[in-house]
Amino acid sequence: MSVLAIVEQRMAGEVFAAAQEFGSPVSAFSIDHPYTADAYTAAAEELIRKVNPTLVVFGHTYQTRDYAPKLAARFGRVLISDVIAGKPPVFVRQMFQGKFNADVRLAGDGPHFVSIQAGAWRAGSVPVETFSPSSATSRQVPEAPFREAARAVDLTAADIIVSVGRGIKEKENLPVVEALARALGAELAASRPICDAGWLPMDRQVGSSGQTVAPKVYFAVGISGAIQHLVGMKGAKTVVAINKDPNAPIFEVAHYGIIGDLFEVVPALVEEIKKTKSIPPP
Amino acid sequence: MKIAVAIKQVPLRESPLRVNAAGTWIEEDNLGFEINEPDAYALEEALQLREKHGGEVIVISAGPARVSQTLREALAKGADRGIHVDIATLDTLRVANVLAEALRAESPDLILTGLQSDDLGYGQTGVILAELLGLPGSTIIMQVEIKPGKVRVKRELEDGWFQHIEMPLPAVLTIQSGLNKLRYATLMGIKKAKTKEIKLITLDGAAEGPQASAVIEKLYAPGKNQQGQIFDGDPKAAAAKLVEKLRFEARVL
Numbered sequence: 001m002s003v004l005a006i007v008e009q010r011m012a013g014e015v016f017a018a019a020q021e022f023g024s025p026v027s028a029f030s031i032d033h034p035y036t037a038d039a040y041t042a043a044a045e046e047l048i049r050k051v052n053p054t055l056v057v058f059g060h061t062y063q064t065r066d067y068a069p070k071l072a073a074r075f076g077r078v079l080i081s082d083v084i085a086g087k088p089p090v091f092v093r094q095m096f097q098g099k100f101n102a103d104v105r106l107a108g109d110g111p112h113f114v115s116i117q118a119g120a121w122r123a124g125s126v127p128v129e130t131f132s133p134s135s136a137t138s139r140q141v142p143e144a145p146f147r148e149a150a151r152a153v154d155l156t157a158a159d160i161i162v163s164v165g166r167g168i169k170e171k172e173n174l175p176v177v178e179a180l181a182r183a184l185g186a187e188l189a190a191s192r193p194i195c196d197a198g199w200l201p202m203d204r205q206v207g208s209s210g211q212t213v214a215p216k217v218y219f220a221v222g223i224s225g226a227i228q229h230l231v232g233m234k235g236a237k238t239v240v241a242i243n244k245d246p247n248a249p250i251f252e253v254a255h256y257g258i259i260g261d262l263f264e265v266v267p268a269l270v271e272e273i274k275k276t277k278s279i280p281p282p
Numbered sequence: 283m284k285i286a287v288a289i290k291q292v293p294l295r296e297s298p299l300r301v302n303a304a305g306t307w308i309e310e311d312n313l314g315f316e317i318n319e320p321d322a323y324a325l326e327e328a329l330q331l332r333e334k335h336g337g338e339v340i341v342i343s344a345g346p347a348r349v350s351q352t353l354r355e356a357l358a359k360g361a362d363r364g365i366h367v368d369i370a371t372l373d374t375l376r377v378a379n380v381l382a383e384a385l386r387a388e389s390p391d392l393i394l395t396g397l398q399s400d401d402l403g404y405g406q407t408g409v410i411l412a413e414l415l416g417l418p419g420s421t422i423i424m425q426v427e428i429k430p431g432k433v434r435v436k437r438e439l440e441d442g443w444f445q446h447i448e449m450p451l452p453a454v455l456t457i458q459s460g461l462n463k464l465r466y467a468t469l470m471g472i473k474k475a476k477t478k479e480i481k482l483i484t485l486d487g488a489a490e491g492p493q494a495s496a497v498i499e500k501l502y503a504p505g506k507n508q509q510g511q512i513f514d515g516d517p518k519a520a521a522a523k524l525v526e527k528l529r530f531e532a533r534v535l
Contacts, residue, residue: 082403102498105498141449254507261517269521
């Protein structure tokens with residue numbers, strides 16, 4: 001099965017490594033043009049018609065999400081997005097926010113389209129060619145990317161992070177986890193819904209759209225562990241999960257965990273930690 | 283302006299989910315359903331744009347008979363009318379096809395939908411709609427600003443970066459969760475919704491578009507984490523056990 005990897009700077013090595021597992025021959029191209037959805041769809045279409053691959057592989061980046069489904073639809077196909085394992089003709093992807101995995105089988109003729117999840121394949125070196133599209137008109141007119149005001153909180157430097165999710169239920173309950181953070185000398189962080197609701201500032205958000213952290217210990221409290229959150233904290237040395245749902249995906253990445261009501265577990269944990277503070281560390 | 287919002291009905295967030303007997307999807311009997319959360323933000327954005335610019339908000343959903351309930355809830359929040367495309371398939375491209383067909387007849391100025399669904403999570407319906415309707419589109423939108431004949435959006439990029447993009451109307455946008463504050467339906471809204479129109483579109487199989495290019499063969503719980511030490515039972519005992527492990531095994535406390 002011939003494979004075409006369409007790469008951008010982000011995830012290029014992973015995409016190429018996955019493409020090599022998926023079939024041969026493998027060709028890898030980056031598109032030599034400023035990004036817009038229209039321009040890249042047209043350019044990738046031209047490239048695919050030239051290379052004529054059976055399978056096209058992307059990294060599951062925000063850019064891919066912006067144009068690859070459109071490109072696949074142009075070929076009458078659905079992009080099998082965000083796959084975590086597998087190879088043709090069956091790929092594995094998460095569904096229901098990570099509560100289930102699904103084996104998804106390709107049907108019909110190629111070209112088929114797959115995007116791989118960040119971190120799911122080990123990156124290798126990439127012999128990439130650049131493809132210059134013959135024309136690239138676009139209805140989207142992009143402006144320069146920007147960042148909002150500098151982050152007041154740098155979670156990337158924290159040794160211990162206590163991160164809180166939907167399980168906290170109400171803003172008024174935040175002191176429960178704040179007490180844990182205080183007892184541990186930890187930074188307080190949150191999953192996206194907590195920051196969306198304005199309960200904690202955006203610069204305390206961990207995940208694909210927030211900060212990527214790698215502390216010594218990461219406490220995920222009332223966080224189910226959707227992939228958008230996991231990509232931001234998978235690098236933590238020790239992950240501790242506290243959740244009432246034993247099937248929460250967070251337990252899949254946890255080194256330690258407690259299944260239980262956070263409103264009972266966290267105060268108990270704070271008591272235990274305070275006790276140890278009076279005993280010298282081992 | 284005429285704004286259409288494509289919404290999906292998904293299982294209630296807290297539902298305990300089980301795989302069906304065939305092992306290919308979840309068991310839907312006895313499940314409660316609600317609007318897909320990102321779509322709720324798309325609806326809210328549409329309602330706010332209508333408040334600012336006038337016009338009409340149409341909600342459209344593809345799915346079995348039960349989706350009319352979710353459409354009704356959207357009407358209670360303030361949408362003007364609904365369209366229910368009665369279709370059983372899960373295939374993203376087919377769903378987009380029937381939605382596109384129904385939307386073509388409406389020719390809205392703006393089409394909004396959530397960036398992804400909480401069930402399949404493909405994150406594609408809006409992007410495909412743009413392609414099928416021949417409209418410009420953009421994804422993961424944090425802000426929508428209507429200008430004469432154009433729309434200027436703030437698109438989210440990775441790692442805290444953003445970008446403004448301008449494109450002509452009509453356009454299709456996929457909306458990021460959290461860009462606005464969701465409203466609740468008022469009692470008056472719920473009452474009014476009872477008399478609002480939900481147009482039912484039924485299709486024969488042939489009208490559903492091409493054969494699926496990807497099929498869910500098997501749905502299953504992810505393999506259990508072998509390394510994790512997970513405690514349950516009495517919270518105090520579990521907390522003591524955890525602290526001991528963190529102190530003497532992981533040596534992080």
